[in-house]
Amino acid sequence: MSRLIRSNPIQRNRSRDFRVIVLLFFVTLGGSIPARSSMAQTSTSQSSSVVLSNVAQGNVPPVDTNVSYEGFSEAIQDVNLSTEEVGQLVDVPVTLGQLVRKGDVIAQLDDRLDRASVEVSRMQASMEGEIRAALATRQMQQFRVEQLSQLRDDQMAGVDELRRAQTELAISEARLLVAQEQQRLRQVELERLELQIERRKLRAPFDGLVAEKSLDAGEAVTPTNLVVIRLVRVDKLIGVFNVPAERSFAMKPGLATQVYFRAARETVDGVIDSISPVINGESGTVQVRVRIDNQDGKLRPGDRCSMRVSPVQQITQREKRLQR
Structure with missing residues (x-):
């Protein structure tokens, strides 16, 4: 025997009211999210435009002299030398680390x-x-x-x-x-x-040090084995540093720097030689090359080093702007 179950009108009203409240909540929530996202995107776009506008107009912040950048040093000239002809070597009258002068014969073929x-x-x-x-x-x-x-x-x-x-x-x-x-x-x-x-003679193209001696007397220079001597010039070094792109805009060639060499444990003066015109897309950095004097030969290429802009020069530049 089936029974007829009648629904309660009060319960139906409560259920309808609950659904209306939930619907209004989702509508309100869904409308607020796009509005906030749009505001955030607008704010970000405006701030990016301001930064690019400042850079384009030259309104960039001064170089922070308290920030250091990590890098390494390399010889100003580093070349692998080979004879113009192939054949058997009869003499390689140099040793590793030897100083040679421009024009010296450093290898001789038969x-x-x-x-x-x-x-x-x-x-x-x-x-x-x-x-x-x-x-x-x-x-x-x-x-x-x-x-x-x-x-x-x-x-x-x-x-x-x-x-x-x-x-x-x-x-x-x-x-x-x-x-x-x-x-x-x-x-x-x-x-x-x-x-x-x-x-048939191999002459040094510049004053430098013998960094590697790949072939010796009695060995043959062949099309697949051409390199005889690696020669480096170290009276000047180049420091290579990757600077964050946003900090590179304030740097210019000729800016004085201080470079600390870790192995030598010595701080020396340097000058920014060149700045790459492109930004590395993966790291977001710009390569800055610093020229360093090394007449005494105390510093070696390949040493890890850190660089910061010299604060003395910053004061000098500020004084020049005030004088103008």
């Missing part, structure tokens, strides 16, 4: 065959037999033409005979010219072979 070719070419360039013979022939033909011309004036020689003598004189002059040109060619060939010998 050049015996080239030297023999130079001797042959030098002898050929010094030969003058052909030129002397051509000169004698020309003088004889010139004298013959003069004699026949005189006889022709006296009507004692024919025109054809004089013409043949003049032709032979022209031929002798051409042979003399050929002999002179051949001698010049032999001289040029001698210079080429002497240059070939010079290419």
Whole structure:
């Protein structure tokens, strides 16, 4: 037997009122979130525009002299040297750490065959037999033409005979010219072979220290094994630092800095040499390169170091602005 269950009107009203309240709550909440998000985005966009506008107008904050930036040092010149030719090394007269001067021979390839070719070419360039013979022939033909011309004036020689003598004189002059040109060619060939010998030597392109010695006497320079010496110039060093992009706008080339070398435990003066025009997208930094004097050679490339802008210079710049 089924029973009919009647719903209570009071309960239905309470349920309806609850649903209305919940609906109003979600509507109110849903409307407030986009409004707040829009306000936040507008605020962020405005602040970014202000920063970019300030940078564009040059209204950037001064360099913070209390902030230091980490980096490392490198030699102002660091090159791997190889001979211009391939072959077997007969001498590498340098040692690791040795100071070499610009133009010093620091490696020598076997050049015996080239030297023999130079001797042959030098002898050929010094030969003058052909030129002397051509000169004698020309003088004889010139004298013959003069004699026949005189006889022709006296009507004692024919025109054809004089013409043949003049032709032979022209031929002798051409042979003399050929002999002179051949001698010049032999001289040029001698210079080429002497240059070939010079290419068998490896000379230091600048004053520096031998950092690595990859090949020694008896070893061969091949297309797959070219590097003989690594040479570094350390009278000046370059400090490489990655500065946050927002701080790099206040830095300019020529700005004085102080650089601390960890291994050497020494603080030295430096000058900003260059600033990269691009920002590293991954790190958000800009590479700043600082030039450091190292005439005494106490500092070494590769040392970890930290850099900060010199406060003395900041005062000087402030005074200059006040004077203006």
